[in-house]
Amino acid sequence: MGIKERKEKHKEDLRQRILDAAKELFLKDGYDATSIRKIAEKIEFSPTTIYLYYKDKADIMYALHQEGFILLGTQFAVLQHVHEPFERLKAMGRVYMSFALNNPDFYELMFIMKEPIEFVKAHCHGEEWEEGEQAFGALIMTVNHCKEVGYFTKFDTTAFALNIWSLMHGLCALKLQGHLDHMASTKTEIFAGDDWMEKTFSSFVQMLEGLK
């Protein structure tokens, strides 16, 4: 039955081609401008064909959402080689920030938009979406390691990890949505100099260092 396998492979191929086309459009023009019809045009198929391979637009975007988490996951994975826990924590912050700045569309899809997480809730009830949880798991672990070497000893691990994630996310989100730049350009007397993301992050690190 080699023919059936080839059929299956062909089908899997087309599914991937749809995703690649979607990804290209998405990274170029963003979520809204990535329409089913444009994806179809890119792969030279009829728009409705796409619905034979993906449930709907949210399904396609969820697939990209997953790709994003895998990408962030691989960047986090490298940091497991940094043995000193606090150094690793700082490095994770830097990587998170870089990821957001270098992949703004992915970041938006992964952490800002509602659609993908609602798709998870609606269709992936149960075990799915390990990728996202893994990243948070890595943070929890690192905070615990930090506690072992004397940091944050008075704090609840989960609450502290949420603090860190909230701050990093808030900083990235405010930057990406243009709020930071807007403040810097209107409140010039207070926002002297530039790179306030870096300055804010440094200030946060300084804060954490005081908690040893």
Place this chain on the structure above:
Amino acid sequence: MGIKERKEKHKEDLRQRILDAAKELFLKDGYDATSIRKIAEKIEFSPTTIYLYYKDKADIMYALHQEGFILLGTQFAVLQHVHEPFERLKAMGRVYMSFALNNPDFYELMFIMKEPIEFVKAHCHGEEWEEGEQAFGALIMTVNHCKEVGYFTKFDTTAFALNIWSLMHGLCALKLQGHLDHMASTKTEIFAGDDWMEKTFSSFVQMLEGLK
């Protein structure tokens, strides 16, 4: 020329009626579901009439965005009566959190969505949008007052204020987009109990208290 004035007033009235209809739909069904046609139907006018009073949809949403900032501003204004700076800072955090939870659609429009801030950039070049900046100004002032009574003395005021805003925004945004609840429901062993927003905020306050 009393007639001309009445005409002007009538025109201003319709502008307000459009905004009220938009607000009602927006608070009920959110941004996307608030269409020009639905607004028009509500005020019993033709859809295109709306374009005689507002430039486009973003213009209407910017008006609501402003209303949101005025609402938050009034809630902040009350806190000026809290004299002890650190107490005031904590109260501001609580008010910010409550505002986000009680007015999720407003919060999204004000701090999460791109459209309104891009509308500001495109059309309100210059002096406009004091409301938003005022809220941040209040935070800067309070941080400075905290420094005067011995808090955060080693930190740059602007960077520290950005830290606080980032954390509060990140926490609210993660909550509103469903990320917090998702984590709590999948990582049950780590997220025992509930109200992790409150727990995270408490942890943050605990952190700030250590900086005296």
Place this chain on the structure above:
DNA sequence: AAATATAATTAACACTGTTAATATTCCTAA
């Protein structure tokens, strides 16, 4: 009352996601 300015409307454009019905292709069994 006629001319003009203002206000509101209809019709249309160019899109969007999505579904039902139809056509085409391909593999299997007689």
Place this chain on the structure above:
DNA sequence: TTAGGAATATTAACAGTGTTAATTATATTT
């Protein structure tokens, strides 16, 4: 080899969206 049936792809259509141009109705001024 050919007929039947399943899988795949397409066309047509629905119900929307924001927005603009052209047209009509209303009110004001000359």
